[in-house]
Amino acid sequence: MSRNEDDIIVCRCEDVTLGEIRKVIREGATTLxxxxxxxxxxxxxxxxxxxxxxxxxxxxxxxxxxxxxxxQSTYRPPFKPVKMGDLAEICEADEDCCGSDCGCKSxxxxxxx
Amino acid sequence: MRxxxxxxxxxxxxxxxxxxxxxxxxxxxxxVLCEKDTFANGSTGRCGAGVREQxxxxxxxxxxKAAIDIFENLQEELxxxxxxxxxxxxxxxxxxxxxxxxxxxKNVEVQHKLGxxxxxxxxxxxxxxxxxxxxxxxxxxxxNARDGHANPFHTTNAYLKAFERLGGExxxxxxxxxxxxxxxxxxxxxxxRGDISTPVVVNAAGPWAGPVAAMVGVALPVYTERHQILVxxxxxxxxxxxxxxxxxxxxxxxxxxxxxxMGIGDPNEPKGYDIGQSWQFxxxxxxxxxxxxxxxxxxxxxxQWAGLYTITPDAHPILGTVPGVEGYYQAVGFSGHGxxxxxxxxRLLSEMIVGKExxxxxxxxxxxxxxxxxxxxxxxxx
Numbered sequence: 001m002s003r004n005e006d007d008i009i010v011c012r013c014e015d016v017t018l019g020e021i022r023k024v025i026r027e028g029a030t031t032l033x034x035x036x037x038x039x040x041x042x043x044x045x046x047x048x049x050x051x052x053x054x055x056x057x058x059x060x061x062x063x064x065x066x067x068x069x070x071x072q073s074t075y076r077p078p079f080k081p082v083k084m085g086d087l088a089e090i091c092e093a094d095e096d097c098c099g100s101d102c103g104c105k106s107x108x109x110x111x112x113x
Numbered sequence: 114m115r116x117x118x119x120x121x122x123x124x125x126x127x128x129x130x131x132x133x134x135x136x137x138x139x140x141x142x143x144x145v146l147c148e149k150d151t152f153a154n155g156s157t158g159r160c161g162a163g164v165r166e167q168x169x170x171x172x173x174x175x176x177x178k179a180a181i182d183i184f185e186n187l188q189e190e191l192x193x194x195x196x197x198x199x200x201x202x203x204x205x206x207x208x209x210x211x212x213x214x215x216x217x218x219k220n221v222e223v224q225h226k227l228g229x230x231x232x233x234x235x236x237x238x239x240x241x242x243x244x245x246x247x248x249x250x251x252x253x254x255x256x257n258a259r260d261g262h263a264n265p266f267h268t269t270n271a272y273l274k275a276f277e278r279l280g281g282e283x284x285x286x287x288x289x290x291x292x293x294x295x296x297x298x299x300x301x302x303x304x305x306r307g308d309i310s311t312p313v314v315v316n317a318a319g320p321w322a323g324p325v326a327a328m329v330g331v332a333l334p335v336y337t338e339r340h341q342i343l344v345x346x347x348x349x350x351x352x353x354x355x356x357x358x359x360x361x362x363x364x365x366x367x368x369x370x371x372x373x374x375m376g377i378g379d380p381n382e383p384k385g386y387d388i389g390q391s392w393q394f395x396x397x398x399x400x401x402x403x404x405x406x407x408x409x410x411x412x413x414x415x416x417q418w419a420g421l422y423t424i425t426p427d428a429h430p431i432l433g434t435v436p437g438v439e440g441y442y443q444a445v446g447f448s449g450h451g452x453x454x455x456x457x458x459x460r461l462l463s464e465m466i467v468g469k470e471x472x473x474x475x476x477x478x479x480x481x482x483x484x485x486x487x488x489x490x491x492x493x494x495x
Contacts, residue, residue, distance in 0.1 A: 030285070031151055033151055033154065034151050034152070037152070037153060037158060037266035037270070038195065038266065038267070038270060040370070043415075043416075044346075044347075044415070045346050045413070045415050047415065047416060074418075076390065076416045076417060076418055077390055077392075077395075077416075077417055078395070078414060078416075078417070081346060081413035081414060081415050082395075082413060082414050083410065083411060083412065083413050083414075084345070084398075084399040084402060084403055084409045084410055084411075084412055084413070084414060085399070085403055085409070085410025085411060087395050087396055087398075087399035087414065088396070088399040088400045088403040088410065090396055
């Protein structure tokens with residue numbers, strides 16, 4: 001592995017390099033969750049859209065098994081970062097409406113699971 | 114995986130990791146830790162990560178104070194190559210109701226008696242500590258500079274790495290399916306990956322402590338309950354202390370990384386193992402926090418998740434032995450504050466297991482207290 005390769009940034013949100021990720025895998029991490037918990041790869045605003053598969057590929061390569069067998073992290077809402085101010089403004093006209101079975105809930109269902 | 118051990122610790126959260134490390138440190142030669150998933154995957158990795166001495170019940174103040182003593186030197190003790198991110202920038206506990214305000218003032222008296230330097234603040238003084246705070250409706254606050262927070266993933270990993278360096282064995286994806294006894298004595302732990310003969314078993318299984326205790330015939334008076342939490346994008350320093358209010362049901366801290374982690378208790382949350390997320394949580398959290406800290410309006414939520422509290426009838430953990438089950442120890446029912454207690458719990462449990470006098474008397478935190486009717490209710494839990 002050349003030094004240059006080690007310096008490649010894999011997680012662009014959190015500035016995590018390939019070298020840092022490979023080190024954690026060499027030291028025993030076999031899942032995306034473990035790599036994420038130690039390096040923060042995938043914890044940034046894009047939620048691993050770019051690095052998730054790259055990290056899974058590195059784990060697969062190290063373990064000598066297909067990427068499909070590498071345990072993935074849970075996908076968590078919201079799908080895209082949302083300003084807290086925007087969330088607070090939802091249904092402000094009718095506070096009581098939130099959490100009930102009215103139209104407001106089904107409209108906003110998209111941001112939950 | 115080793116087929117025999119001097120002690121088996123069940124649970125790869127921070128409590129199990131700390132107990133396992135402390136057992137090796139005490140000189141127990143062969144300690145094996147079994148984790149059914151990966152480290153910090155249960156309650157630890159989902160928690161709010163606060164560490165405080167500002168409690169209302171003496172037992173909690175005493176053990177949390179001792180835990181902070183250990184946290185202050187933990188990075189060095191464990192010789193950890195990353196950063197456990199322990200920072201002591203205080204907790205600001207904010208009161209909005211007369212009941213809460215009078216409780217806080219009583220708590221401070223208890224804390225002072227036990228040597229905690231907490232102080233009572235007017236809303237104006239609270240605003241000096243956190244200039245971005247909107248103090249509308251606040252009756253007062255208490256502040257203790259020695260409180261803080263740490264990174265739960267790194268703290269757990271630090272304990273596990275030190276444990277392994279001392280010769281302990283960590284087994285991931287190893288689920289304990291039964292515990293065998295011979296008469297009253299624990300003899301064997303059975304897992305999905307094979308059996309381990311052992312005279313000592315430690316139940317540090319967090320939300321699964323009840324099912325594990327049942328394997329040795331012990332019924333725990335605990336239940337699990339979902340608590341939701343979110344994290345924002347990283348931003349410049351907004352404020353230093355953990356913000357907490359029981360009447361609002363919230364806590365919020367800004368990590369050294371710059372992201373803000375916050376959660377809210379829901380009094381209507383049903384008991385159970387659900388750890389799904391809801392949009393109602395995002396909405397309610399945002400409503401309260403945008404009023405409390407207006408600059409949050411422009412800050413984006415990146416991720417939301419949930420974890421489980423394992424709650425006892427008096428919100429204190431259940432620690433130690435159980436009469437009639439020889440070799441079984443438990444560190445369970447942390448009621449939402451297992452992370453902050455983990456350094457001292459590891460030390461105390463290891464002392465008990467090797468037959469030393471525990472450095473803090475925790476005999477009143479045993480399972481028997483519920484039968485004796487000696488409940489120690491903690492008034493200050495989110």
